Amino acid sequence: MVDPELLEILRCPYCVSGETRKPGDDPGRLELVHDCWLVCQEPDCGRKYPIRDGIPVMLIEEGEKWIDVAVEDLPVPPPSE
Numbered sequence: 001m002v003d004p005e006l007l008e009i010l011r012c013p014y015c016v017s018g019e020t021r022k023p024g025d026d027p028g029r030l031e032l033v034h035d036c037w038l039v040c041q042e043p044d045c046g047r048k049y050p051i052r053d054g055i056p057v058m059l060i061e062e063g064e065k066w067i068d069v070a071v072e073d074l075p076v077p078p079p080s081e
Helices: 002-011 058-064
Strands: 030-033 037-040 050-051
Touching: 050 058
Parallel strands: none
Antiparallel strands: 030 037, 037 050
């Protein structure tokens, strides 16, 4: 299980960095799904980050692997690399 305090501060790295930063005061909020995925809540993002062994994998490339997978179709638990 991921620490709830950590979940409060984690944001989608794509939506908060450089020229891809989304507008607003707090872009890139993430929602915990299936207790093992963090799903970006920005309407035009769709990146999903797996949590492996209790550690969120917050790499943009990792999140992009899952853009086209529906939330209900995400594998539980996430596959290991």
